[in-house]
Amino acid sequence: MQDRYDVVVVGAGAAGIAALRRLAGAGLSVVALEARSRVGGRAHTVLAAPDLPADCGAGWVHSADKNLLAKPIEQAGFTIDRSPPHWMRQSFNKDFPPEDQRAFRDALNEFEERLRVAAAGPDRPGSDFLEPGARWNVMIEAFSSFYNGAEFDQVSTHDFVAYDDSGVNWRVREGYGAAIASFADLVKVMLDCPVATIRHGGPELTLDTAKGRLTARAIVVCVPTSTLADGRLTFSPGLPEKSEAAADLPLGLADKVFLGVDAPEDLPVDGHLFGHTDRTETGSYHLRPFGKPYIEAFLGGRCARELEVEGPGAMTAFVVEELGGLLGSDFRRRLHPLAETAWASDPWALGSYSHALPGRAGCRATLAAPVENRIFFAGEATHAHLYSTVHGAWESGLRAADEAIAALA
Numbered sequence: 001m002q003d004r005y006d007v008v009v010v011g012a013g014a015a016g017i018a019a020l021r022r023l024a025g026a027g028l029s030v031v032a033l034e035a036r037s038r039v040g041g042r043a044h045t046v047l048a049a050p051d052l053p054a055d056c057g058a059g060w061v062h063s064a065d066k067n068l069l070a071k072p073i074e075q076a077g078f079t080i081d082r083s084p085p086h087w088m089r090q091s092f093n094k095d096f097p098p099e100d101q102r103a104f105r106d107a108l109n110e111f112e113e114r115l116r117v118a119a120a121g122p123d124r125p126g127s128d129f130l131e132p133g134a135r136w137n138v139m140i141e142a143f144s145s146f147y148n149g150a151e152f153d154q155v156s157t158h159d160f161v162a163y164d165d166s167g168v169n170w171r172v173r174e175g176y177g178a179a180i181a182s183f184a185d186l187v188k189v190m191l192d193c194p195v196a197t198i199r200h201g202g203p204e205l206t207l208d209t210a211k212g213r214l215t216a217r218a219i220v221v222c223v224p225t226s227t228l229a230d231g232r233l234t235f236s237p238g239l240p241e242k243s244e245a246a247a248d249l250p251l252g253l254a255d256k257v258f259l260g261v262d263a264p265e266d267l268p269v270d271g272h273l274f275g276h277t278d279r280t281e282t283g284s285y286h287l288r289p290f291g292k293p294y295i296e297a298f299l300g301g302r303c304a305r306e307l308e309v310e311g312p313g314a315m316t317a318f319v320v321e322e323l324g325g326l327l328g329s330d331f332r333r334r335l336h337p338l339a340e341t342a343w344a345s346d347p348w349a350l351g352s353y354s355h356a357l358p359g360r361a362g363c364r365a366t367l368a369a370p371v372e373n374r375i376f377f378a379g380e381a382t383h384a385h386l387y388s389t390v391h392g393a394w395e396s397g398l399r400a401a402d403e404a405i406a407a408l409a
């Protein structure tokens, strides 16, 4: 590693990889410093079993018909699966008859419409617009725990309605995380190299890293808000407006459990189940993704947080219990654990994806604003409309890289 660069990118998740590519393409000397021993950040595919790539983080190519990554992913040789998700359906109508499924969908649509109308007024928590005592509130909160990683009392109405989603969702058969990681030029990435401090008091920018000190003319910061809020990455002199904005854009929590299923033929391919419809603490279960013999369980919000605190295995036990309750104790015996995530405990993520706290929707712009026209900020949380996503992170990386290129020119 040389000790002087035009631009240093901090963090090699989707935003950092995009920034690195754009900066290198502009002919600048650039390196990405990554705290982990791998690239991709919250987009991460593991092999849960032979021939079973499992996306521990991002799995869905959201707004796929407009997503700028869909085409490059196919061009890079990955397989896009265009089967639609069935997140709102209940396979076998299990404990959730069709008329109730319709009633829940209507209640959720009406709630979202109330949020859109409310966004013309002051920025209040989404939960303010639930109908007091209404039957489907617990499920609307479960939806929020999956979608926002937090229940609606923690979610800004203005921020929620600003999210832009075309409703088209695809998947990458070999893994979304694997596709994103494949876009990184590893020669230009320094792994196992957390940055502790960015010094910007003098004419040159200096970075204190685990592998020594570097200088740069510009820096693109692509770390999660959690890292900035908890002081894992600091600035000297301090930038309190950044750490405060980051704290107001906390990472909600979503976790996954992967369970192998013996003799899976009686389960529908791409089927879906809610574990419970009468409480918020429940899982969303994707049955036989890609036709493969496994179930991907999704848990969010307080439920996921409490289970993570209980320790490894607690989340798996919870989902096996829910599935056994729905499909019977014989079915439970056909399940075997493959993998579970723990994003809140991951020291370089400390959560899953950002949501703005009530009243704090404007923090995304504060976080994204450059400092001294030489420190630039990217990452999913800096995107006004595509936050919480891989393609939003990617777009933000391109935007910040372009800002740096313009500044250096």
Ligand SMILES: Cc1cc2nc3c(=O)[nH]c(=O)nc-3n(C[C@H](O)[C@H](O)[C@H](O)COP(=O)(O)OP(=O)(O)OC[C@H]3O[C@@H](n4cnc5c(N)ncnc54)[C@H](O)[C@@H]3O)c2cc1C
Residues within 6 Å of the ligand: 010, 011, 012, 013, 014, 015, 016, 033, 034, 035, 036, 039, 040, 041, 042, 043, 056, 057, 058, 059, 060, 061, 062, 193, 194, 195, 196, 222, 223, 224, 227, 232, 233, 254, 255, 256, 343, 348, 349, 351, 352, 353, 378, 379, 380, 381, 387, 388, 389, 390, 391, 393
């Ligand atoms: C369970 C789960 C499910 C999800 N599902 C989807 C989905 O279906 N579709 C979708 O589009 N998105 C999804 N997301 C969100 C998506 O993964 C993220 O929005 C996106 O990957 C964030 O990219 P990023 O580059 O902003 O941040 P990150 O991916 O977090 O990258 C930041 C990088 O910075 C590194 N870093 C942190 N601190 C330092 C430091 N001090 N020095 C050096 N490096 C540092 C980290 O190690 C990390 O590699 C999901 C996320 C999770 C966790």
